[in-house]
Amino acid sequence: MKPISVVIITKNEAVNIADCIKTAKQVSDDIIVADTGSSDNTVAIAEKEGVTVIKIGWKGYGNARNTAAEATKNDWILAIDADERITESLVASIKKIENEDAGVIYGFKRESYFLGKKIRFGNFGRDKVFRLYNKKTGSWDKAQVHEVLIGENISKQFVEGHLEHYTIRALEENDRKVYSYARLSAKKYFDKGKKATFIKRYLSPIAGFIQPYIFLLGFLDGKEGFIIAYSNAKCTWLKYKYLYELNKGKLKV
Numbered sequence: 001m002k003p004i005s006v007v008i009i010t011k012n013e014a015v016n017i018a019d020c021i022k023t024a025k026q027v028s029d030d031i032i033v034a035d036t037g038s039s040d041n042t043v044a045i046a047e048k049e050g051v052t053v054i055k056i057g058w059k060g061y062g063n064a065r066n067t068a069a070e071a072t073k074n075d076w077i078l079a080i081d082a083d084e085r086i087t088e089s090l091v092a093s094i095k096k097i098e099n100e101d102a103g104v105i106y107g108f109k110r111e112s113y114f115l116g117k118k119i120r121f122g123n124f125g126r127d128k129v130f131r132l133y134n135k136k137t138g139s140w141d142k143a144q145v146h147e148v149l150i151g152e153n154i155s156k157q158f159v160e161g162h163l164e165h166y167t168i169r170a171l172e173e174n175d176r177k178v179y180s181y182a183r184l185s186a187k188k189y190f191d192k193g194k195k196a197t198f199i200k201r202y203l204s205p206i207a208g209f210i211q212p213y214i215f216l217l218g219f220l221d222g223k224e225g226f227i228i229a230y231s232n233a234k235c236t237w238l239k240y241k242y243l244y245e246l247n248k249g250k251l252k253v
Contacts, residue, residue, distance in 0.1 A: 090161030
């Protein structure tokens with residue numbers, strides 16, 4: 001494959017960024033760390049690793065990824081998060097890619113670790129992400145969170161290998177993420193003109209627990225599987241609570 005650049009979005013990722021960059025160096029010598037306002041030593045660690053660091057304002061994940069892409073030297077971009085690691089199997093697959101059609105975006109599995117335990121079931125156990133793309137034909141939508149790649153005449157192709165995702169290391173971090181993602185998701189829905197109906201507010205959280213914990217066998221992951229499913233339900237409940245308040249003019253996000 002032609003040379004690629006790696007883009008990493010950060011905010012207070014001092015515990016993660018060095019290891020993330022080290023794995024990114026396996027596939028690229030053009031690594032862009034786009035920092036969105038860290039108050040720890042994330043930036044200093046990244047600079048010590050010899051990568052390019054840019055500081056950007058926060059306007060959502062989609063905008064952050066697009067802004068970082070503008071700073072890359074190469075057209076092909078692999079977008080990862082600071083708590084992710086590129087595995088040797090994924091490196092091998094990327095290097096074997098022969099189809100260099102700029103309209104193709106490439107995806108792969110993502111294996112998650114929650115509180116130090118590898119999660120095999122639930123939504124995490126089925127996780128797939130599409131992150132390798134050509135910036136001439138693809139870009140990220142402007143979503144606050146859960147952003148996706150968009151573009152005209154784009155097709156998707158799945159490759160072997162996976163990212164390792166060290167998502168949550170402590171329960172306090174999990175709680176912060178639940179509230180943060182709920183607010184960002186509410187703003188995303190509000191911008192799209194969506195409403196927080198009775199079903200969405202009170203039945204969606206129940207489904208948000210049952211689906212990953214029962215139907216996707218999350219209970220087989222033990223207490224971690226329960227915490228993940230409960231957190232998913234809580235985030236869903238908060239998301240529609242915030243959306244309801246936004247629509248009523250009672251909340252600003």
